[in-house]
Amino acid sequence: MKVLMKAFAAALVLGAASMGSAQAETVKIGVAPEPYPPFVSPDASGEWGGWEIDFIHAVCAEAKLDCPISYIAWDGLIPALTGKKIDAIINSLSITAERKKAIDFSDKYYNTPTAIMGPKDEDFPATPEGLKDKILGVQVSTVHAAYAKKHFADSVSQIKEYSTQDEANQDLAAGRVDAVQADQIALDAFLKSDQGKDCCKIMGTVAPDLEVLGPGVGIGLRKGDDKLKAKFNAAIKAMRADGTYQKITEKYFDFDVYGDDVQSN
Known part of the structure; x- marks a missing residue:
């Protein structure tokens, strides 16, 4: 009986460890609570939605990340990222040489004129x-x-x-x-x-x-956060390949906002 109890206890420990390892990594996403339709805008109840909010949920699901959104004023987003109050910015942040002095970026995820x-x-x-x-x-x-x-x-x-x-x-x-x-x-x-x-x-x-103007809009990341960058890049690529990106886009646009590699907002 003692042997069985020990085996049962060991199984519980292993199960708990397995459950813990299966939990998604938490990545805090920064977004400015400012109307920028159709990318970000509030509905009648005050809930924020739009193309970019849908993109956040989809790219985090693809990367197997738990992504709570922190709403921060636009000009406070990069300081919040470098100050480790958030882990990423997904808010129409153009990839530019000037910003790359302070932060890093994922691959672009849209590019419009x-x-x-x-x-x-x-x-x-x-x-x-x-x-x-x-x-x-x-x-x-x-x-x-x-x-x-x-x-x-x-x-x-x-x-x-x-x-x-x-x-x-x-x-x-x-x-x-x-x-x-x-x-x-x-x-x-x-x-x-x-x-x-x-x-x-x-x-x-x-x-x-x-x-x-940069080559497009990317996910803002802290310098040196290469593992998270790789996860987001792989997720963006997978979403483009499996049609998820297109399904989200079709809700808001009649063309592919991924665009070319010349200019962005």
Whole structure:
């Protein structure tokens, strides 16, 4: 009987160890609680959803990771990552040389054009000449702000920075700025709203600048976190191969947002 009890106890220990090893690794994901439809936006109950939230759930499931989401203001995401308050950023973070000085990135998981939006009753190109003497709105700490300062600073009368893209769009609709720059897909989402369709339109896409705009959007990671990077890269590749990525995309877009390797938001 003692032998049986010992065997039973040993089996329980082995079972508990097995269960512990089977538990998914917890990876805290940082997302800014700011409307950026169709990538991130709140529903009527205040729950956040969208293409990127669906992507988070899918890529973590594929990588066998438990990924609770921490909502942090946009300009606090990288400090939260380097300060180990979160483990990854999945929030339309473009892969750029400047950001790579502080953090690392996964392979890209989407890449869409950058555009200029202006008043519906005006026509001007998305160029320095077209924006001459205009007030241009951009979201602070984004590649759009960096691009505007590099390419438009000498032609516009002012580059006005906002905490969120939604605030910039609202000021364009109210006539407080003459144009805004952002990811074209996000601007298209605003143009489908009641306010957007009445006030504004896309003027065109900006000239490519791989150094500033980067090759696409990737998952932000701490430098040296190579194991997590490998897991995310493998998961992105698997999702593209098995159709999971396409199924998520079809809910929000009528084209493949994975895009090319020239420019990103």
